[in-house]
Amino acid sequence: MNITRRQFVRGGVAAFSVTFAAPEFLSDLARAQGARARNLVVLFLGGGNDALSTLIPYNDAFYYSRRPTLAVPAANVLQVGRDRSNVALGLHPRLTGLRQIFDAGRLALVQRTGYANQSRSHFQGTDIWATANPESSAGYGWVGRYLDSLPSPLDALVGWNTTRELPRVLQASRVSVPAIPNAAQYAFASPNGGVEAAAERNAAVRINSHVAVDRPELAFVYSSAQAALATLDRVATVGTYTGTTAYPNSGLGQALRAVAGAMVRGIGTRVFYVTTGGFDTHSQQNTNATNGAYYNLMGTLNDALLAFYNDLRNQALLEDTLVLGWSEFGRRITENGSTGTDHGAGALMMAMGGRVNGGLYGSAASLNPDPANPTLENSGADVRYETDFRSVYAQVIDNWLGADSTSILGGNFRASGISFI
Amino acid sequence: MATVYDPQFEHLLRRAGFGARPDEMDTFRTLSFNGAIDRLINYERIPDEVDSKIFQAGYAGVTTRGGPLAPQSSIVDARQRWLFRMVHSDRPLQEKMTLFWHNHFATAYTKVAGTLGATEGARYMAAKASEDPGGVRGQLEMLRDNALGNFKDILVNIAKDTAMLVWLDGRTNTRARPQENFGREIMELFTMGVGNYTEADVYAAARVFTGWNLTRPGAATDGSRRYAFFYNANQHETTAKTFSFAIYPDGGTTIPARSTADGMQDGLDFIEGLAAHPSTARYLAKKLYRFFVSEFGDVSESFVSRIANVYLQSRYDMKSVMREVLLSPEFWDSSSYFARYAWxxxxxxxxxxxxxxxxxxxxxxxxxxxxxxxxxxxxxxxxxxxxxxxxxxxxxxxxxxxxxxxxxxxxxxxxxxxxxxxxxxxxxxxxxxxxxxxxxxxxxxxxxxxxxxxxxxxxxxxxxxxxxxxxxxxxxxxxxxxxxxxx
Known part of the structure; x- marks a missing residue:
């Protein structure tokens, strides 16, 4: 297998048909009258989050012996009880907000997710999680395939990517999900003012309504320009949203503010993508010191999610929202000589929202390095997966999005014991 | 020699450069087909004087921030200088290949600066040796100097590069705790490509580079004080390292156990083995096809075979490789015109x-x-x-x-x-x-x-x-x- 993340470019370039038809917004009025939407926020922790530092098996002696500098002392973890294998677990001490949400029963943590022969490559691994296909990571994203399954016409703003590049998970054949990193700057500039500027915009809209026949690569760029022009005015309404709670000034915090704004303004978007990076902690991971690298990663995650959670609660949108968090792999159990951790396997997924059945799902690994330890792999170096990540996706697709997971995932991955939604 | 029409020169300069200024078009119009490619490839015959044009009338401007332009210590200024070079250099292929290598050995200032500070980060990414008090040559200047050099030499330089040793954590690779980051990426991204090595190879590669660290001698008050590559023999892991692929020309897959003093040879042997690996030749050829020829359709198998062959026959000489790329029928096929999404x-x-x-x-x-x-x-x-x-x-x-x-x-x-x-x-x-x-x-x-x-x-x-x-x-x-x- 020799898949690169560029293969999509070589593979299929779809012909897009982005509609200009006005979508039916879920207006504030409709919402007040009880109409509900189901929003999905995909949260990617880029770089391979060290699951064992997020959800800590603080009674496992091997956790301490294999991580002499990185282990978080048992006294410092935020205890969240025991999992189904009776292992006591605690959240990283910086995750005080997530613990509140956990205690409110609105945060589910799914341990040891992954797949057989898990890729330790960031790029291949991310593509596999995005496409939900460990065999061939080329092709559209699993969320993109969900969008493709929606009835026509598909609104150009049905998805909102808060990063500059379209992530594989949102790549779809029927719609080019817009990338809107900053709603306030999402505007059409002109070297002129007044009627000249209006004439330019009018010309740009007309030019980009053309279809480049038999030239799919050109058509792709046309579709991107077309989608930008078709969504400017609606996006502008989100740029002014400040929220009912103070959002942190981090990239993730500001992205989630825009997501909440899009929901509050009711512009019709159903799927959002947000990300925060820096999890490739090969050196000086520093889990314990305030302002240490991993401590700060947890701070960024915690503060942004807590602000988002509180804002949605205040806006009565919590019940309409599911956040699904994932990372491309977990990390090696034993810390390396740089007081960091290298690429590993089994990963932690999380789900947050007003309809989530909070709690601990799956069972923690024993960190005993005995090669015969069935919860580990790679001669005891890495955590072996227990729950196929596609089973988590299946829950979301079947029970939240109301679609058919078997057709979107290309197989039946429904599993018992992880009914978090 | 066949007459070359403007559209062909424009195609050549969009790919082997960054488009054509009117004066560039005037120059190239006087050249034959081979003359044009010669001029691009043998750029060392053209004076490297583009930096001296900064601030001169008739050229694009740069913006200073309360002092002289300081690309050796300010990353914003380094970005300006590189953009200025892309616009005004008369060695367009040198700048284009530097960009190709920048993407290939992708190293981010953000992490280097986060580790060493903003000024030092710019220095190890972008300083010219002639303008740095300690003679530091930043990573991109090294790549620019070797833009059409020998690929194996580039690999050795990159393995010893200060910014790279910070970026992929090689500076912390020790005997007791081998650090896998560089060992993995040199195989996955810099040479053979994913799928051609095993997890055991990653462990072995990490051990190969144990002791390839940084040092920073001198007093803190010394303005020319700098980090530099340092083979730390005490941190080298000396046992033999066996790979799933050939390291040596005789097919040998094991780098022998060596004394700590001789252990640096492990890394040099490994790099030579990677440079000589047929997967590396094909990986580079495919990447060159996508960058210089076309992003549409499948990669031409015949192109990949020919370019990989030139790479191996020339013992990794990128000038020979790029001459073959620019002379290839695939490059000149009219279906390749405008067949790349502009970066x-x-x-x-x-x-x-x-x-x-x-x-x-x-x-x-x-x-x-x-x-x-x-x-x-x-x-x-x-x-x-x-x-x-x-x-x-x-x-x-x-x-x-x-x-x-x-x-x-x-x-x-x-x-x-x-x-x-x-x-x-x-x-x-x-x-x-x-x-x-x-x-x-x-x-x-x-x-x-x-x-x-x-x-x-x-x-x-x-x-x-x-x-x-x-x-x-x-x-x-x-x-x-x-x-x-x-x-």
Whole structure:
């Protein structure tokens, strides 16, 4: 297998048909009258989050012996009880907000997710999680395939990517999900003012309504320009949203503010993508010191999610929202000589929202390095997966999005014991 | 020798450079086909004097921030200098290959600066040895010096490069705790590609490079004090390392156990083995095809075989390889024209060359480039930029359109003056702008919409005020077309 993340470019370039038809917004009025939407926020922790530092098996002696500098002392973890294998677990001490949400029963943590022969490559691994296909990571994203399954016409703003590049998970054949990193700057500039500027915009809209026949690569760029022009005015309404709670000034915090704004303004978007990076902690991971690298990663995650959670609660949108968090792999159990951790396997997924059945799902690994330890792999170096990540996706697709997971995932991955939604 | 027509030179310079300034076109028009390729490939015959043109009249501007331009210590200034070089260098292929290697060995200033501080980060990424008090040659200057050098030498240099030793944590690779980051990526991304090695190979590669660390001798008060590569024999893990693929020409897969004093040879043997691996030859050939020839359709298998062969026969000589690339029938096939999605820097620099630079500071391109998804010296991760269609999210496309607007507005008076001889009819102005922009062929209905724009709002008079509004407006619209996003 020799898949690169560029293969999509070589593979299929779809012909897009982005509609200009006005979508039916879920207006504030409709919402007040009880109409509900189901929003999905995909949260990617880029770089391979060290699951064992997020959800800590603080009674496992091997956790301490294999991580002499990185282990978080048992006294410092935020205890969240025991999992189904009776292992006591605690959240990283910086995750005080997530613990509140956990205690409110609105945060589910799914341990040891992954797949057989898990890729330790960031790029291949991310593509596999995005496409939900460990065999061939080329092709559209699993969320993109969900969008493709929606009835026509598909609104150009049905998805909102808060990063500059379209992530594989949102790549779809029927719609080019817009990338809107900053709603306030999402505007059409002109070297002129007044009627000249209006004439330019009018010309740009007309030019980009053309279809480049038999030239799919050109058509792709046309579709991107077309989608930008078709969504400017609606996006502008989100740029002014400040929220009912103070959002942190981090990239993730500001992205989630825009997501909440899009929901509050009711512009019709159903799927959002947000990300925060820096999890490739090969050196000086520093889990314990305030302002240490991993401590700060947890701070960024915690503060942004807590602000988002509180804002949605205040806006009565919590019940309409599911956040699904994932990372491309977990990390090696034993810390390396740089007081960091290298690429590993089994990963932690999380789900947050007003309809989530909070709690601990799956069972923690024993960190005993005995090669015969069935919860580990790679001669005891890495955590072996227990729950196929596609089973988590299946829950979301079947029970939240109301679609058919078997057709979107290309197989039946429904599993018992992880009914978090 | 066959006559070469402008469209062919334009194609050559879009790919082997960043488009063509009018004076570049004048130079290349006098050359034969082989002469043009010779001029690009043997660029060392042309003086490397582009940096001396900064601040001179007639060239694009740069913006200083309360002092001289300091690319050796300010990353913003380093970005400006590189953009200036892309616009004005008479060695376009050197700059283009440097960009290729930057993406290939993608190292991000952000992490280096986060570890060593902002000034030091810029220094190890971008300083020229001649301008640094300690003689530091930053990573991109090393790549620029070796732009068409020997690939194995580049690998050795990159393995010892200060920024790389920080970026992929090699500086902390010790005997007791081998660090896998560089060992993995040198196989996955720099040479063979994913799928050609095992997890056991990653462990072994990490051990090979144990002791390839940094040192920083001298007193803190010494202004020339610098980090430099240091083979720390005490930290080298000396046992034999066995791989799943050949390291030695005789097919041997085991790097023998060596004394700590001799242990640095492990890394050199390993790099030689990677450079000589047929997968490396093919991996590079495919990447060169996508970068220089075409992103449309499948990679030509025949091209890959030929280029991989030249790479191996020449013992990794990139000048021989690139000559073969630029002479290849695939490169010159008309289906390859405009068959690449322009990277943001390619789009921006080409637009500056096409639209004009007098009175324009390259500094003004930095924020738009960031919005388009490409920050020089700061690729998103070690795999480099996610190119092709990935450049064309809606937000990034809007940023490209808005850059075309800003540049056109900046050049308003130059454009109006240049268009004045064609002012008697809107369609003459349109022809003039389309010729100047050298865009990919536009569909007739797109041309009709551009013409409609010139006729919109007020009756055509061709007076100065009208030209100063309509010509920038038209340049904006052409630069914003989908067709202009291809090189």
């Amino acid at each position: 943001p820097v390619e789009f921006v620099v080409r637009a500056v060359k096409d639209v004009g630079w007098r009175g324009y500071s390259v500094n003004d391109a930095l924020a738009p480039l960031s919005n388009m998804g490409q920050i020089l010296y700061d690729p998103p991760d070690v795999a480099g930029w996610d190119y092709g269609q990935s450049w064309f999210s809606t937000g990034a496309m809007l940023s490209r359109m808005n850059f075309a607007s800003a540049l056109a507005g900046n050049q308003r008076f130059n454009l109006a003056t240049a268009a004045a001889p064609y002012a008697k009819s809107p369609d003459e102005v349109l022809s003039f702008v389309l010729d100047s922009m050298r865009t990919a062929p536009l569909d007739a209905n797109v041309v009709a919409e551009l013409s409609n724009y010139l006729h919109a709002t007020t009756a055509w008079t061709g007076n100065a005020a009208q030209l100063q509004a309509k010509v920038p407006g038209l340049v904006h619209l052409v630069g914003a077309t989908a067709e202009y996003q291809f090189v």
